[in-house]
Amino acid sequence: MVSVAKTQPEELSESMGAQERDASRSRWGRVFSYGVMVAIVVAVLLPLVPIFIWAFAGRWFYPDLLPEQLSLRAWQYVLSPASKALDAARVGGTIALVATVLSLVVGIPAGRALALYKFRGRQLVQFLILAPVIVPSLAVLMGIHIAFIRFGLAGTATGVTIAHLIGTTPYVVMVMSSVFSNYNPEFEEQARTLGAGPVRTFLHICFPMILPGVVVAGMFAFIISWGQYIVTLLISGGRVITVPLLLVNFASATDKPVTAALCLVFLIPSILIIIVTSKYLTGEEAALGGFGK
Amino acid sequence: MSRLREHLNLFLMLAPALAVVLVLFMGGLVMGVAQSLGYMPMIGKTDVTLNAYVHILTDENFLRSLALTCWIGFTSSILSTILAIVAALVLRQNLLGTRLTTFIFQLNIPVPHIVGAIGVIFLFSQSGLISRVTHLLGWTQAPADFPVVVWDDWGIGIILEYLWKTTAFTGVILLAVLRSIGEDYEDVARTLGASAWQRLRHVIIPLIMPGILRSSILVFAFTFGSFEVPFLLGKRFPRALPVLSYEYYHDVDLGFRQEAMAISVIIAVLITAIVLVYMKLSETYVRSD
Numbered sequence: 001m002v003s004v005a006k007t008q009p010e011e012l013s014e015s016m017g018a019q020e021r022d023a024s025r026s027r028w029g030r031v032f033s034y035g036v037m038v039a040i041v042v043a044v045l046l047p048l049v050p051i052f053i054w055a056f057a058g059r060w061f062y063p064d065l066l067p068e069q070l071s072l073r074a075w076q077y078v079l080s081p082a083s084k085a086l087d088a089a090r091v092g093g094t095i096a097l098v099a100t101v102l103s104l105v106v107g108i109p110a111g112r113a114l115a116l117y118k119f120r121g122r123q124l125v126q127f128l129i130l131a132p133v134i135v136p137s138l139a140v141l142m143g144i145h146i147a148f149i150r151f152g153l154a155g156t157a158t159g160v161t162i163a164h165l166i167g168t169t170p171y172v173v174m175v176m177s178s179v180f181s182n183y184n185p186e187f188e189e190q191a192r193t194l195g196a197g198p199v200r201t202f203l204h205i206c207f208p209m210i211l212p213g214v215v216v217a218g219m220f221a222f223i224i225s226w227g228q229y230i231v232t233l234l235i236s237g238g239r240v241i242t243v244p245l246l247l248v249n250f251a252s253a254t255d256k257p258v259t260a261a262l263c264l265v266f267l268i269p270s271i272l273i274i275i276v277t278s279k280y281l282t283g284e285e286a287a288l289g290g291f292g293k
Numbered sequence: 294m295s296r297l298r299e300h301l302n303l304f305l306m307l308a309p310a311l312a313v314v315l316v317l318f319m320g321g322l323v324m325g326v327a328q329s330l331g332y333m334p335m336i337g338k339t340d341v342t343l344n345a346y347v348h349i350l351t352d353e354n355f356l357r358s359l360a361l362t363c364w365i366g367f368t369s370s371i372l373s374t375i376l377a378i379v380a381a382l383v384l385r386q387n388l389l390g391t392r393l394t395t396f397i398f399q400l401n402i403p404v405p406h407i408v409g410a411i412g413v414i415f416l417f418s419q420s421g422l423i424s425r426v427t428h429l430l431g432w433t434q435a436p437a438d439f440p441v442v443v444w445d446d447w448g449i450g451i452i453l454e455y456l457w458k459t460t461a462f463t464g465v466i467l468l469a470v471l472r473s474i475g476e477d478y479e480d481v482a483r484t485l486g487a488s489a490w491q492r493l494r495h496v497i498i499p500l501i502m503p504g505i506l507r508s509s510i511l512v513f514a515f516t517f518g519s520f521e522v523p524f525l526l527g528k529r530f531p532r533a534l535p536v537l538s539y540e541y542y543h544d545v546d547l548g549f550r551q552e553a554m555a556i557s558v559i560i561a562v563l564i565t566a567i568v569l570v571y572m573k574l575s576e577t578y579v580r581s582d
Contacts, residue, residue: 029489044400131314139561140322144317172311228406248524270404
């Protein structure tokens with residue numbers, strides 16, 4: 001801003017000229033823009049392409065660009081009990097579902113408090129709740145692992161679920177506090193003056209208004225828990241097998257078709273969240289927008 | 294509503310979330326620090342020593358890993374921030390195709406890093422898809438001719454995966470910030486005769502600087518401390534710090550546990566320190582501009 005403000009008055013008369021220059025340059029600007037857009041589309045989709053091909057590939061040797069033959073072998077294996085993939089999906093899905101519900105129960109009120117109330121220590125609370133997003137979790141996990149061993153939680157799905165809350169809760173609070181910052185609590189007062197109790201007020205006034213935000217927050221929480229690798233591995237000691245654990249095992253064992261097929265199984269919740277949030281993704285607002293403010 | 298009642302309400306709303314953070318996160322951190330100092334009352338060790346830290350800080354394995362991890366963190370966060378600024382500036386325009394491209398740009402945000410890492414292996418390994426394309430074009434004759442970018446010395450595969458995932462994350466944040474700012478400031482600058490470069494340098498960049506700083510530090514913290522990607526795409530030596538820490542933790546020699554804890558505490562302390570310094574610096578920067 002500073003140097004713009006210093007622009008000499010006589011240069012103002014040239015602003016038309018500057019605009020024409022902009023117009024002539026904007027052709028190059030447009031070429032550049034389309035170049036960047038093509039690069040974005042290619043870069044985002046490129047790593048996913050070989051995963052989709054490998055999942056249905058039979059024989060596919062170097063240097064062939066496409067498989068010699070297609071095959072459903074990987075899928076037959078992944079869907080058979082031998083691979084334990086369905087078990088892993090069931091276990092991981094249950095853990096993620098419970099972690100989601102718990103972090104919503106804990107996170108919705110906290111998000112509301114942070115968005116609607118001004119109080120001393122608000123920044124500290126905000127900082128504390130966001131700390132798990134920033135500080136790498138390894139030290140924390142190794143610390144609670146010992147306590148979990150003591151309480152018999154290590155190696156159990158319950159212990160893994162509790163540990164997942166460290167990752168999911170901050171996101172739920174973050175999303176819900178941005179939802180509540182656009183929320184008008186006066187509607188609740190009206191309901192209260194009309195005689196509704198706190199529970200009815202929440203169910204009939206607050207909940208319907210925040211529901212879209214709750215859905216987004218819940219899906220984020222689910223996907224975070226569903227995707228946790230190191231947390232699950234460390235706390236369960238490999239005794240609770242979820243999809244990412246299985247996937248990393250197969251990736252190291254270099255069976256590419258099975259790895260790729262498992263990747264696609266692993267991606268199912270991600271695909272669902274893209275479908276549900278797609279209206280946010282093209283629209284003017286983004287679910288992550290609150291981060292930058 | 295009385296004041297007391299309001300305070301009680303506030304407390305009840307915040308208490309469950311704070312309990313999760315304080316008990317699990319802070320509690321875990323404290324226990325991790327205690328154990329890195331050798332305080333493990335459960336196995337009867339209550340002497341507090343700095344042995345593990347002294348051991349670690351004089352260990353070449355650790356120092357090489359630290360250097361690699363810093364390199365990965367800085368390179369990924371700086372490059373992804375630059376790419377994200379360019380992408381956000383292009384995508385905020387109202388051109389044919391920007392809406393669709395914006396949609397595609399965000400597609401990989403919910404995709405787990407493990408999938409990205411496997412995609413990088415399938416693409417960039419020496420017999421991967423890109424190597425097959427360069428063979429077709431006659432640039433390489435055999436897999437060995439293709440440069441080693443996965444499981445390589447410089448962590449290029451790791452950085453590529455981080456760029457793939459984090460550029461979208463930062464870009465989406467910057468796009469939202471740019472849209473909330475609108476184009477009024479730029480229009481004023483334009484009428485005052487500012488060129489496109491001047492508008493970018495002196496109007497747009499300062500306005501989105503808070504968003505740039507915050508998202509880039511989040512990316513740095515993530516790329517510095519996360520495990521899966523360097524585990525899947527990194528070399529055996531040197532390993533990224535989180536991978537080294539995990540391997541020490543699972544060493545058959547239980548004596549290594551304390552060192553593993555010390556490494557993970559160093560990771561957490563370094564990140565916290567860098568974030569705090571960065572936030573302080575960014576505050577002064579943002580205020581002075």
